[in-house]
Amino acid sequence: MSATLELSLPAAAPVAAPAPSRSYWRVVGRQLRRDPMALAAGLVLLLIIGAAVLAPWLAPADPYKASMLKRLLPIGSPGFLLGTDELGRDMLSRLMHGGRLSLLMGVVPVLAAFGIGTAIGLLAGYVGGRLNMVIMRVLDVFYAFPSVLLAVAISGALGPGMSNSLIALTLVFLPQVVRVAESVTTQVRQLDYIEAARMSGASAFSIIRVHVLGNVLGPVFVYATGLLSVSMILASGLSFLGLGVKPPEPEWGLMLNTLRSAIYVNPWIAALPGALIFVTSIAFNLLADSVRSAMDIRR
Amino acid sequence: MFAYILKRLIYAIPIALSVTVVSFVLVYLAPGDPLNAIAPADAPEEVIQALKSAYGLDKPVPVQYGLWLMRAVQGDLGTSIASGRAVTAEVLSAVSNTLLLAGMAALGGVLVGCVLGALAGYRHGTWIDRVATVISVIGVSIPHYWLGLVLTILFSIWLPWFPAMGAGPGGSSEWLWDTEHLRHLVLPALTLSVIPMGIITRTVRALVADMLEQEFVTALRARGLSGVAIFRHVAKNTAPTVLAVAGLQIGYLMGGSILVETVFAWPGTGFLLNTAIFQRDIPLLQGTILVLCMFFVVLNLLVDILQPLIDPRMGRS
Numbered sequence: 001m002s003a004t005l006e007l008s009l010p011a012a013a014p015v016a017a018p019a020p021s022r023s024y025w026r027v028v029g030r031q032l033r034r035d036p037m038a039l040a041a042g043l044v045l046l047l048i049i050g051a052a053v054l055a056p057w058l059a060p061a062d063p064y065k066a067s068m069l070k071r072l073l074p075i076g077s078p079g080f081l082l083g084t085d086e087l088g089r090d091m092l093s094r095l096m097h098g099g100r101l102s103l104l105m106g107v108v109p110v111l112a113a114f115g116i117g118t119a120i121g122l123l124a125g126y127v128g129g130r131l132n133m134v135i136m137r138v139l140d141v142f143y144a145f146p147s148v149l150l151a152v153a154i155s156g157a158l159g160p161g162m163s164n165s166l167i168a169l170t171l172v173f174l175p176q177v178v179r180v181a182e183s184v185t186t187q188v189r190q191l192d193y194i195e196a197a198r199m200s201g202a203s204a205f206s207i208i209r210v211h212v213l214g215n216v217l218g219p220v221f222v223y224a225t226g227l228l229s230v231s232m233i234l235a236s237g238l239s240f241l242g243l244g245v246k247p248p249e250p251e252w253g254l255m256l257n258t259l260r261s262a263i264y265v266n267p268w269i270a271a272l273p274g275a276l277i278f279v280t281s282i283a284f285n286l287l288a289d290s291v292r293s294a295m296d297i298r299r
Numbered sequence: 300m301f302a303y304i305l306k307r308l309i310y311a312i313p314i315a316l317s318v319t320v321v322s323f324v325l326v327y328l329a330p331g332d333p334l335n336a337i338a339p340a341d342a343p344e345e346v347i348q349a350l351k352s353a354y355g356l357d358k359p360v361p362v363q364y365g366l367w368l369m370r371a372v373q374g375d376l377g378t379s380i381a382s383g384r385a386v387t388a389e390v391l392s393a394v395s396n397t398l399l400l401a402g403m404a405a406l407g408g409v410l411v412g413c414v415l416g417a418l419a420g421y422r423h424g425t426w427i428d429r430v431a432t433v434i435s436v437i438g439v440s441i442p443h444y445w446l447g448l449v450l451t452i453l454f455s456i457w458l459p460w461f462p463a464m465g466a467g468p469g470g471s472s473e474w475l476w477d478t479e480h481l482r483h484l485v486l487p488a489l490t491l492s493v494i495p496m497g498i499i500t501r502t503v504r505a506l507v508a509d510m511l512e513q514e515f516v517t518a519l520r521a522r523g524l525s526g527v528a529i530f531r532h533v534a535k536n537t538a539p540t541v542l543a544v545a546g547l548q549i550g551y552l553m554g555g556s557i558l559v560e561t562v563f564a565w566p567g568t569g570f571l572l573n574t575a576i577f578q579r580d581i582p583l584l585q586g587t588i589l590v591l592c593m594f595f596v597v598l599n600l601l602v603d604i605l606q607p608l609i610d611p612r613m614g615r616s
Contacts, residue, residue: 145321149591153325156576267457274448286436289436
C-alpha cells in the first residue's frame, strides 16, 4: 500500500507488460508514476509537507517572535521574504510552521475515519442482519445534517479547541466511510469463494482479514483520499471560525482569520495562508482523481 | 404516484425525529451542567431551582426531551441567553437572510454549472472540456472563505465596486429588494456559488458525455433528428439527477454559508451560530441547528417528490 504514495521513487520499471508476480498495489504505484498530473500534485504536496515537517530547521525566523515596529511589512521586504503579519512576525516562518498543524488537522480526521469506519463497515457488512440495520440507520441520521453544519455544531457544542475539532471532523467523515465499506463488504460476502472459505472451516476473523479486507480496502482508500481535500478546507475553516487551533499557534485558517483586518493595509499578506490551503487542497484532489483512475474504481 | 409521495412523507418522519434527538443531545455534549448554559453563573439557589423545574431539568432525560420537543413543535425554542429574545424569532429572521444568500448562490452556481457541464460533455476532449474540468476542480478545491477574502480585496478595495460587509446600507439586517441591498449580495453570493458550480459542472459533464454514447442517441441521429431535438432528449434524461444534486447543494450551502457569512458579516444563521458558540448560548445553538436541519430534511423530501414528476419511471419502481 505504501507504494501508491511514494512518488519520489525512480520509475525503474520497464514499459513491458506487467510481470504476473507484481502485486496489485505495485501496478497502481507504477500507473501513478506515469501520470503527469499525479506526479505534479505529488511533487507539490511533497514540497508543502517537507517545508512543514522541516520548518523548525528551515524556517528563517522564530514564528512567535513579534515586533511592534515591523508590522505588516510588504512581501519582499529585506529579511522578511513574504513580509510580516499583524504582530510583526515573519510570514514565511509562520506559513511553514502553520503547515504542520493545518496538515495534521486535515489528515488525522480522514485517517481516523478510514480506520474506524472500515472496521465498523466490515462488521456491519459481514455480520449483516439486524446489526447491519441498526448501524446503518444510526448513521443515516448523520446524513440529515449538511457536513459543515455538523462539524460546526459538534465542535461548537464541545467547545473550541484542537482535539474537539478533530473529533468533530472524524464524526463528519465516519458515516460516509462506513457506508462505502459496508456496501463493498455486503457484495463480497455473497461471493462463492467466501462460502468456500467458510466451509473449509476458516473463522470469521480470518475470512475478514484474508478474503474480505483486501477487496474492501481499495474502494475505501480511494474514497478516503477524496476526503483529504474537503478535510483540509473544513479543518482550516473551523480554525478560521475560532473553533480549532488557538492563537498564537501558527495555523493557516487561524492566520487567515487574524489577518482579515489587515486587508485594508496589506491585502496580499492576508491572502497568503488561504492560498496555501487552496494549493494543498487542489493537490490532494488531483492526486485523489489519479489514484481513483489508477485503481480503476468508479465512484 | 400518490402512494410514492405518501411513502416518502412517512419515511421523512423518523429522520426528522432523529434530527431533533441530535439537536437535543448537543446540550449534553457541552461540557458541564446544562443548567450552566441557561442560568447565569451567579444565580441564587432559588432561581436555579425555579429554572430547573421550568426547563424540566429535574426530570429524567427522555422526559426532558419529550417536553422540549412539545415546545419546539409549538414554535417555542427557548430564550437566547445572549440577547434575552425568543430563539424562534432570532432564528427565523436570520434564516430568511441565509436562504436568500444560499438560494442566489445555488441559482447562479447551478445555471453556470449546467451550461459549462453541457458544453464540456458535448465537446468531450476539446479545449472547452479542459477549461470546464479545470473550473470544476477549482470549484470543489477552493476554500470559499478565502475566495471571499480575495474577492473583497479585488472588487471592494482595489476596485471599489461592491460593499465588503453587511446585507444593506448602515448595517441593516432587514432585506429589501433595491439596488443598494442587491449590491451587498453580489460578493457573498458569488463566493458561495463556486461550490455548487464546480459540483454541477462535474456532474452534468459526466452525465451528458455518458448519455451521448447511449444507443438511443445513435438511434435518434439515425432517424435524422436535429441537434436541438436530440439535446431535448439528453436534457430530459439528465434533469432528474441534476435536480437531485442541485437540491442537496442548496442544503449544503445553507450549512456552508456560515464561513462566508463570517467573512462578509452577513446577518444570517452563520452569524447567529458564531454568537451562540462563543457566548455559550446553548438554546440559540440548538435552535439554529434544528431549524437549519429541518430545512435540509424538507429539501431532501422535496427533491424526492419532484424527481418522479420529471421522470415518471422513478415513481413506478
